[in-house]
Amino acid sequence: MDNVIVELKDICVDFDGQRVVNKLNLTIHDNEFVTLLGPSGCGKTTTLRVIGGFVSPDEGDVFFEGKRINDVPPHKRMVNTVFQRYALFPHLNVYDNVAFGLKVQKLDKREIKSRVSEMLELVGLKGFEQRGIGQLSGGQQQRVAIARALVNRPKVLLLDEPLGALDLKLRKDMQIELKRIQQSTGITFIYVTHDQEEALTMSDTVVVMRDGVIQQVGTPQDIYNEPQNAFVADFIGESNILEGMMYKDFLVQFAGADFECVDKGFGRMERVQVVIRPEDIKIVPQIQGQLTGVIESVIFKGVHYEMVADGCGYKWLIHSTTAAEVGSVIGMRLDPEDIHIMKREEDAK
Amino acid sequence: MKAKSPAYPYLAWMIIFIVAPLLIVAYFAFTDKTGAFTLANISQAGQFSPVLLKSVYLAAIATVICLIIAYPLAYILSRTKVRTQRMLVMLVMLPMWMNFLLRTYAWMTILENNGILNRFFGLFGLGPFEMINTQGAVVLGMVYNYLPFMILPLYSIMEKIDGSVIEAAQDLGCSSMGVMRKVVLPLSVPGITSGITMVFVPAVSTFIISKMLGGGGNLLIGDIIDLQFLGLDYNPHLGSAISLVLMVLILLCMSIFNQFDNEEAVLL
Numbered sequence: 155m156d157n158v159i160v161e162l163k164d165i166c167v168d169f170d171g172q173r174v175v176n177k178l179n180l181t182i183h184d185n186e187f188v189t190l191l192g193p194s195g196c197g198k199t200t201t202l203r204v205i206g207g208f209v210s211p212d213e214g215d216v217f218f219e220g221k222r223i224n225d226v227p228p229h230k231r232m233v234n235t236v237f238q239r240y241a242l243f244p245h246l247n248v249y250d251n252v253a254f255g256l257k258v259q260k261l262d263k264r265e266i267k268s269r270v271s272e273m274l275e276l277v278g279l280k281g282f283e284q285r286g287i288g289q290l291s292g293g294q295q296q297r298v299a300i301a302r303a304l305v306n307r308p309k310v311l312l313l314d315e316p317l318g319a320l321d322l323k324l325r326k327d328m329q330i331e332l333k334r335i336q337q338s339t340g341i342t343f344i345y346v347t348h349d350q351e352e353a354l355t356m357s358d359t360v361v362v363m364r365d366g367v368i369q370q371v372g373t374p375q376d377i378y379n380e381p382q383n384a385f386v387a388d389f390i391g392e393s394n395i396l397e398g399m400m401y402k403d404f405l406v407q408f409a410g411a412d413f414e415c416v417d418k419g420f421g422r423m424e425r426v427q428v429v430i431r432p433e434d435i436k437i438v439p440q441i442q443g444q445l446t447g448v449i450e451s452v453i454f455k456g457v458h459y460e461m462v463a464d465g466c467g468y469k470w471l472i473h474s475t476t477a478a479e480v481g482s483v484i485g486m487r488l489d490p491e492d493i494h495i496m497k498r499e500e501d502a503k
Numbered sequence: 504m505k506a507k508s509p510a511y512p513y514l515a516w517m518i519i520f521i522v523a524p525l526l527i528v529a530y531f532a533f534t535d536k537t538g539a540f541t542l543a544n545i546s547q548a549g550q551f552s553p554v555l556l557k558s559v560y561l562a563a564i565a566t567v568i569c570l571i572i573a574y575p576l577a578y579i580l581s582r583t584k585v586r587t588q589r590m591l592v593m594l595v596m597l598p599m600w601m602n603f604l605l606r607t608y609a610w611m612t613i614l615e616n617n618g619i620l621n622r623f624f625g626l627f628g629l630g631p632f633e634m635i636n637t638q639g640a641v642v643l644g645m646v647y648n649y650l651p652f653m654i655l656p657l658y659s660i661m662e663k664i665d666g667s668v669i670e671a672a673q674d675l676g677c678s679s680m681g682v683m684r685k686v687v688l689p690l691s692v693p694g695i696t697s698g699i700t701m702v703f704v705p706a707v708s709t710f711i712i713s714k715m716l717g718g719g720g721n722l723l724i725g726d727i728i729d730l731q732f733l734g735l736d737y738n739p740h741l742g743s744a745i746s747l748v749l750m751v752l753i754l755l756c757m758s759i760f761n762q763f764d765n766e767e768a769v770l771l
Contacts, residue, residue, distance in 0.1 A: 208670055228673040229681075235674045241667035245689045255675035258685070306675065 157184040158220075159342050160205055160310060165214035167200050167366075174200050176366040178214070182310075182344060182359075187336050189345045189353040192363035193389070198346045199238075201363070202312050205344060206235050219309075233310040234303035238318065240295045242287045248274070248298055249283035255306040273305040276335065293324045304335070310342045317352065329355050350390045354378060362386050383496050387429040394435075394471055398428040398495070406495055409466040411444055413488060417495035427496045433458070433473040434492035443485015445470075449478045531743035544744035551727055551745060555752065558724040561638060561713075562706035565645035569653040569702045570695065572646070577657035577694070578687065581664070588662070595654050607644055607715050614640055614716065636718030644712035645702075652701040660694030661687070699760065704753055724749055 160182040167175040175197040182188050190198035203209040204216060207228035216223050223231060234255070242251050250257075252273055256266045274280050277297040287295065296316060303311055313332075317325045333356045336343045347353055353360050354374040362369040362377060362385075370382045381387035384395045398408030403418035408428045420426060440446055447465025454460075459477040463470045463484060470486065478484050535541045580591050598606060613619045614634040624630035634640055664687065672686045710725030717723070724745065731742025 206674060208673075227678075228670070229676045229678055233674075235671070237667045237671055239665075239667065241665060241671040243668060243671070243686060245686075254672070254685075258676040258681060302671075302675070 158182070159184045159186075159218070160344070161217040162201070162204070163215045163217070165201070165204060165211045165216070167197070167204065167209060168212050169200075174366050175204070175211070178366070178368060180361060180368065180371070182342060184309075185340050185342060187333070187343045187345065187356055187358045188361060189347060189357040189359070190361050190363060191347060191350060191353040191389070192369075193348055195365075196363040197366035198348075198363050199314055200366075202235075202314055202344060202346050205310070206233055206312050207231050232308055233312055234306050234308040235312040235314065236299045236303050236316045238314045238316070240299040240316075242295055242298055242302070244287055246287070247283065248279065248285050248287070248290070251287065251298055252301045252305050254302060259306075269305055270301075273301040276304075276338075277301045277331075292319055293328070296320065296328065300332070300335070304339065304341070308341060310344060311336075313343060313345045315347055316345075317347075317349075325352070332356060354390070362389060364389075380494060381429055381496065384427050384429070387494070387496070392432055392471055394430040394432065394468065396428045396430070396468060398426050400424045400426050400495065404490075406493065409445055409468055411466070413444065413493055414490040415493040415495060416491050417493075420495065420497075425498055427498050429494040429496060430470075430488060430492065432460070432471040434488065435470060435472045435474075436487045436489075437472065437474055437476070437478055438485040438487050440483050440485045443487055445486040445488075447484055447486060449480050449482050449484060452477050452480055528743045528746055531740050532747045533744075535740060544740045545748070547741055548744040548748050551724065554722060554727055555724045555749065557721075558707050558749075559752065559756065561642055561723065562645065562703050562709075565642045565649065565706050566653075566699055566703045568642065568646050569650050570699065573650060573653035573657055573698065574691075574695075577654050577661050578683075580654075580658050581661035582666075592655075592658065595651050595658075599651055603648065604711065606648065607712055610640070610644055610647065611635065611715055614643075635716060636720060638717070638721055640716040641713050641721050641723070644716040645706045645709065648712065649702040649706055652705075653698040656697040656701060657691060657694040660691050664690050696761065700757060703756070707753060707756075708749060 158181055160180075162178055162180040165175055165178040166173065174195075178197075178201060180201075190201055192198045200209055204211050207223070207226060210224060218226075218232065243254065246254065249270060252270045253266050256269060261269075271280070271283075274283065277300055279294060279297050279301065282290070282294070287298070290298065296319075299316065300313075316332075317328050320328060329352060332343070332345075336356075345353075345356065354377070357374055359371060360374055360377045361371050364385055370377060370386045372380070377386065377390055381390060381393075387393045387395060396408045398406050400406050400417075400420040400423070401412070402422055403420075404415055406413050406415045406417070406426065406428065445466050447463030447470055450462045450464050450469070452459055452461050454477075455473075458473045458475050461472045461474065461478060463472055463478075463486065465486075472486070532544055533540055533542070535543065580588060580595075583591065611618070615621070616631050616633070616635065618635070620634065621631040624632065668686060668690075669682055672682045677685060707723075708725045708728075710723065710729045713721055713723040713726055714729075728742050728745050728749070730736045731738045731745065
C-alpha cells in the first residue's frame with residue numbers, strides 16, 4: 155500500500171465546452187481497491203478513461219509509476235479495463251476472448267493455454283472454453299470480461315460499473331468474488347460505481363465525486379461516519395441533514411436543543427450542518443428524549459422499520475428494528491459520537 | 504398451415520417473376536428456331552468464352568478496387584458522429600439519384616480525346632492521352648457506378664460494431680492495425696461478402712458501361728447478349744444460352760468466393 159502507482163494531477167476534461175472533470179487530484183497506491191463513487195454525470199467514468207488512455211485530459215498530468223503517460227496510447231499502458239457492457243468480442247469464443255491479449259503479445263502457445271485455463275478457473279468458468287459469447291448469461295459474460303482483462307496481469311485493473319447489468323443476488327456474489335480476486339492477485343483495482351453500498355462493501359478507499367470535483371477521499375468508515383459535506387452524507391446512505399450552530403468545541407445546537415458532540419475546530423457560534431444517520435436515532439419514551447416527535451409513517455424494510463417522525467421543526471428519518479405506532483409521540487436520543495458536524499456547503503465552496 | 508398463408512402472395516410473385524422467366528430462358532437456350540431440342544446454342548456460346556473471361560476479369564478488378572476504396576471510407580464513416588454520418592451517407596447515395604446513363608455519358612465527355620481531362624492536360628502541352636475506349640475506362644465506369652453498393656453494406660455492418668469492442672481491443676494491446684485485423688475485419692465479413700456480391704454481379708453482366716466507355720474493342724458478355732436480343736445478330740436462342748452460361752459462372756464464382764470467405768473468417 156506504500157508505493158504510488160497512479161497519480162492524477164490537476165486533471166481537467168472538457169466535452170463540447172462543458173467541464174466534466176475539474177482540477178482533479180488523486181493518488182492511488184499499489185494493491186489498493188479504490189472506488190470512484192458518484193451520481194451519473196459526475197465525471198467518474200471519464201476519470202477512469204483518462205487512466206485507461208481513452209480520454210486525454212485537456213489540462214493536467216497522468217503519472218504511472220512516476221512516469222508521465224499523457225501521450226501513451228491505451229495499447230501501451232500497463233492497465234486493463236473491464237468495460238461497462240463487457241465489450242466481449244462477439245466473433246470469438248470464451249477461450250479466444252480471454253486469450254486475446256496474450257495472443258497480441260505473441261506469447262508461447264503453451265503459456266497462453268495454461269494462463270487462460272488458470273484464469274477461467276479463477277472466475278469459475280472452467281469447461282466453458284468453446285462456448286460462444288451469445289450462449290452465456292450476463293453473469294458469465296461479466297466473468298469472461300474480468301478474466302480477459304486479468305489474464306494480462308495488469309498492474310492496475312479499471313472496472314467501469316461492471317456489475318451494473320446484473321441482478322441483485324448475482325451482484326452481491328460478484329462483489330465478494332471481485333474482492334477475493336483483488337486480494338489474491340494483489341492487483342490495484344480502480345472501480346467506478348454509482349452504488350454506495352457496493353463502494354462501501356469492496357473498497358479500501360472511496361473517492362466521492364460530484365460535478366467533476368472530488369468531494370471526499372477516505373476509507374469506507376471515514377466516508378460513512380465522517381462525511382465532509384451534506385452531499386457526501388446524503389449520497390452515502392440516507393441521512394438527516396439539519397442546520398445547526400457550534401457554541402464552542404464539543405457543543406452544538408440544533409433543532410432547538412443543545413447537544414454534546416465529538417467535533418471541534420469550528421469558530422465560536424459558527425453556523426454548521428449536522429448529519430444524523432437514521433439508524434443512530436434511538437426511540438425512547440417521550441420524557442427521556444432529547445427531542446420529541448410524532449410518528450407520521452412506518453414502512454417495513456425487512457431488516458428494519460423505516461419511520462418518519464415530525465417534531466422540533468424537522469421530519470426525522472429513523473431506522474429501527476422495533477416499530478412505533480403511527481400517530482404516537484416519541485422521544486429521540488442521540489449519542490455524542492452519532493452527531494456529525496460539517497461546514498455549511500456554501501461556506502465550504 | 505395458417506401461419507404460412509401470408510407468404511403465398513410472395514410465393515406467387517416468385518413463381519411468376521423469377522421461376523417462370525428462368526424456365527423460359529432455359530427453354531430458349533435448349534431449342535432452335537423450330538422449337539426442337541438442341542445443344543448447339545450452348546456449344547456456340549462457348550465461342551464467346553474469351554469475352555466471358557474478360558468480363559469476369561474486369562468485373563473482378565473493379566470489385567477489388569471498390570473494396571479497397573470503400574473499406575476505409577465505410578470504417579471512417581461508421582466512426583463519425585451520428586449527425587455527420589447521416590449527411591455523409593446522403594452524399595454517397597447522391598450520385599445514384601442521377602440517371603445511370605447520364606452519369607456514364609458524363610464520363611465520356613470527361614475522358615474523350617478532346618474531352619475535359621485531355622483539354623486540361625493540353626494546357627500544359629501534355630497529351631492527348633488515350634483514355635476513352637480502353638479497359639481502364641470500363642473499369643473506371645464500373646467502380647464509379649457500383650461503389651455505393653460496396654460502401655453501403657460495409658457501412659451498415661460496421662456501424663453495428665460497438666465502439667467499446669474496439670476500445671477493448673486497444674486496451675488489450677492492439678495497435679490501430681491490430682484492431683483492424685483482429686476485430687473490425689472479422690466482424691465486417693458479412694458486409695464484405697454482400698458488398699462484393701452487389702458489385703461483382705452487376706459489373707460482370709454490364710453492357711452500357713462497356714459500350715459507352717469501352718468502345719467497340721472492349722465488348723463484354725453483356726454486350727454480346729444485348730446484341731442477340733436487340734442488335735443485328737438477333738438470335739434469342741443463343742442469347743439465352745449465353746445468359747445461362749453467365750448465370751452458372753456467376754453462381755460458381757460466388758460459391759467459390761463464399762467458401763474462401765468462410766475459411767477466412769475461421770482463420771481470423
